[in-house]
Amino acid sequence: MTISGPGTFFDGATSAKHAVTVELAADVLRARAADGTVLAEWRYDELETVPAPEGILRLGQAGSPVLARLEVRDRCLADAIDDRSLPVDRTGRGERRMRIKVIVWSLIATASLVGVAVWGVPQIATRLTPLVPYAVERRLGELIEAQTRATLDTRHAGAAFECGNTAKEKSGHAAFDKLMKQLDYGKGYRYAHDEEGGFAAGERYLPDGLEGQVFYEPVERGLEIRIAEKLRDLRRRNDEAKG
Numbered sequence: 313m314t315i316s317g318p319g320t321f322f323d324g325a326t327s328a329k330h331a332v333t334v335e336l337a338a339d340v341l342r343a344r345a346a347d348g349t350v351l352a353e354w355r356y357d358e359l360e361t362v363p364a365p366e367g368i369l370r371l372g373q374a375g376s377p378v379l380a381r382l383e384v385r386d387r388c389l390a391d392a393i394d395d396r397s398l399p400v401d402r403t404g405r406g407e408r409r410m411r412i413k414v415i416v417w418s419l420i421a422t423a424s425l426v427g428v429a430v431w432g433v434p435q436i437a438t439r440l441t442p443l444v445p446y447a448v449e450r451r452l453g454e455l456i457e458a459q460t461r462a463t464l465d466t467r468h469a470g471a472a473f474e475c476g477n478t479a480k481e482k483s484g485h486a487a488f489d490k491l492m493k494q495l496d497y498g499k500g501y502r503y504a505h506d507e508e509g510g511f512a513a514g515e516r517y518l519p520d521g522l523e524g525q526v527f528y529e530p531v532e533r534g535l536e537i538r539i540a541e542k543l544r545d546l547r548r549r550n551d552e553a554k555g
């Protein structure tokens with residue numbers, strides 16, 4: 313059903329007013345003169361609003377070199393045009409819809425980034441880490457350590473940046489070691505780095521109730537193959553030491 317109503321058309325060439333019937337077809341708006349002549353036929357997506365006094369909807373054709381104008385004073389007809397044409401936004405509904413879309417897509421993008429950071433990156437790292445050669449991994453560690461030291465050691469103190477290396481600190485360090493020995497601190501403790509292979513076989517470091525639990529089991533691929541071999545050897549030495 314075609315909606316129609318009265319309007320005033322200006323052809324842009326003269327200042328003459330033309331009383332027209334405004335017809336709202338499926339895809340276009342037509343301004344038809346009293347004799348049935350179509351003076352203008354504009355698609356709804358080509359319409360643009362032109363400043364006008366309150367109560368008047370003044371329209372033009374966007375991008376047209378002809379400054380033709382159509383004025384509509386009938387409120388119901390103006391509302392019908394507003395409903396059909398996205399550029400015509402007298403009520404602000406289009407702008408509100410656009411803002412809602414921006415907010416929704418922003419929330420979706422934020423959720424996607426959080427999901428990638430929380431779940432995606434760890435999963436990627438878990439799958440790629442076994443494929444990184446040991447030499448590359450070691451080199452990366454050295455570069456990260458150098459960068460960290462460069463960031464923290466702002467005075468470029470070098471070795472003096474490490475605790476206990478300066479002359480003033482050595483006496484205090486020696487006094488502290490002497491006190492610890494007098495208190496039998498660490499008596500009976502097997503320092504793993506002093507043991508063969510850097511491993512204190514038979515020692516138990518987990519609290520009661522956790523001994524024997526396995527928290528990590530490497531898979532048989534990449535670098536984890538070597539880790540699995542090392543763990544089997546350490547478990548064997550543990551079992552032998554415990555008898």
